[in-house]
Amino acid sequence: MAVWAPAVHAVNFSGPTNFATGNFPQSVVVGEFNGDSDPDLAIVNQHANTVSILLGGAGGSFSAPTDFAVGLTPLALGVGDFNGDSDPDLAVANEGANTVSILLGGAGGTFSAPTDIAVGIAPQTVGVGDFNGDSDPDLAAVNEGANTVSILLGDAGATFTGPTNFSVGGLPRAIVIRDFNGDSDLDLAVANEATNNVSVLLGAAGGSFTGPTNFSVCGGPTAITSGEFNGDSDPDLATANETCHNVSALGGAAGGSFTGLTNTGVGNLPDDIAVGEFNGDSDRDLAVANQASDNVSVLIGGSGLGFVGPINLAAGDGPSSVAVGDFNGDGRADIAVTNEQVDNVSILLATSLEGYPRPQGATPLRVALVPAYNACPAGGANSTHGPPLANPSCNPPVQSSGFVTVGTPDANSNPAQLVGSLRYAVTAGDVKLEASVTDVRNKIGLADYVGELQARVTLRITDKANGPTVTESGTLGDRLLSFTVPCTPTGGAANVGSTCSVSTAANVLVPGMVAAGKRVIWQMSQAEVLDGGPDGDVDTATGNTVFARQGIFVP
Secondary structure, eight states: OOOOOEEEOOOEEOOOEEEEOSSSEEEEEEEOOSSSSSOEEEEEETTTTEEEEEOBOGGGOBOOOEEEEOSSSEEEEEEEOSSSSSSOEEEEEETTTTEEEEEOBOGGGOBOOOEEEEOSSSEEEEEEEOSSSSSSOEEEEEETTTTEEEEEEEOTTSOEEEEEEEEOSSSEEEEEEEOSSSSSSOEEEEEETTTTEEEEEOBOGGGOBOOOEEEEOSSOEEEEEEEOOSSSSSOEEEEEETTTTEEEEEEEEGGGEEEEEEEEEOSSSEEEEEEEOOSSSSSOEEEEEETTTTEEEEEEEOSTTOEEEEEEEEOOSSEEEEEEEOSSSSSSOEEEEEETTTTEEEEEOEEOOSOOOOOTTOOOOOOOOOOOOEEEEETTEEEEEOTTSSOTTOOOOOOOOOOEEEEOGGGGSOOOBOSOOEEEEEEEEEEEEEEEEOOSOOSTTSOOOOOEEEEEEEEEEEEEESSOOTTOOOSOOEEEEEEEEEEEEOOSTTOOSEEEEEEEEEEEEEOSOOOTTEEEEEEEEEEEEEEEETTTOOOTTTTOBOOSOOOOOOO
């Protein structure tokens, strides 16, 4: 039995599962530290002067923390292979010591004692990249007390030279490293809390950088990330702004410039930001840790630099950092957020990404159309067909099934959708079309029709409030599926005509958001079959519909 199997990509997460860390956890990063392919976590603990390693396990669980000493008042860390042994290493920015600690990774997720390297005053974060093109990872430390970025050039032995310091804006807090101008040299973008801007430093040969070009954002940017948000292939920027309680997005342009500032509200005192893809529409989304409102805001990307949301997910007390990874191996993006007031990390697992159960009591529906041919005389024969076969004078109207409601996703007492894009995936056999074609050559001795039909099935998708009225408008529109149907002659003098039957597959994404408190409803409309001729090249101008029976099965 063929069925239509729609799937909804929703933004649904489990409640937080908490795992202990050290005292006053700050930055969290995702890595693979013990070689078992399960994502692990590394978390810096500001008041304990340690890094906690939590090894990932089945189902999104994590081990008890193993702690490794670092410098005084660590705030952030980066991951890279600094000594070329294929084991991930750590670099930790120590605000109180004006240093970066290097911890070399070993078997089983262990790390060496730290080697400390001097940088500027009060480093807030550290980034990893190859700035001079020698294939050895280098470091960039953001120094809040000096309004600079320190560049440390690495070599194969995990030693670093420098620092070389470059000026940025006032009270720099965070950095993102990427090639913004397309010249293959890595560039820097630094969020400056006091000057309400982002400093962009373009990379050059040998690990040097240009002076900063500053781009304004909303007040108090404390975190920054980069993604491709507006679909033009130029890297864009997003900052979390503590003063404005929002996220600013800047669109990348030629030459490493940025334009088109947009602001989207989030929770109270946003402190960190990460890029993810949470609703399956291929547009980059954002997760923001809100320190004062004890939650994570998810913003769903869409057209341009606009974001929809926020969808606020409960976390612990004082969220300070956020990271994204697939922690339970189900192919969905999960969230990790550190909670500085309760010394733990909350894991929020993505749930219900695909689909809803079949509505209770629903059975497959067959949508039948009126036979699409006219009887008309042609050369003395009683012809029952439409053009372009043999009689252009017989023009049947395009046939339509009207609208048939075929799915109500909350019919099984599922909660109404929050925000998300809708994907309907049609696999082989989900849509089955059957047609009987009688050609004008229906006299004994004439060949049967062996051309092709073209099927066009339109799906109308709306979102309506629970308990909708018939006249309530939806926010989504119509989507078209097209496929070709080959015909096989029945053969024999007593069986003139041809039959066509096909099962088809498609995977179509409906961009657009499902509003809060609403459900998704699928309706079938405009189911048509057209004469495609021997090559499937349909003539749509004259409405050449030539089928007699069509069946589409849906839940």
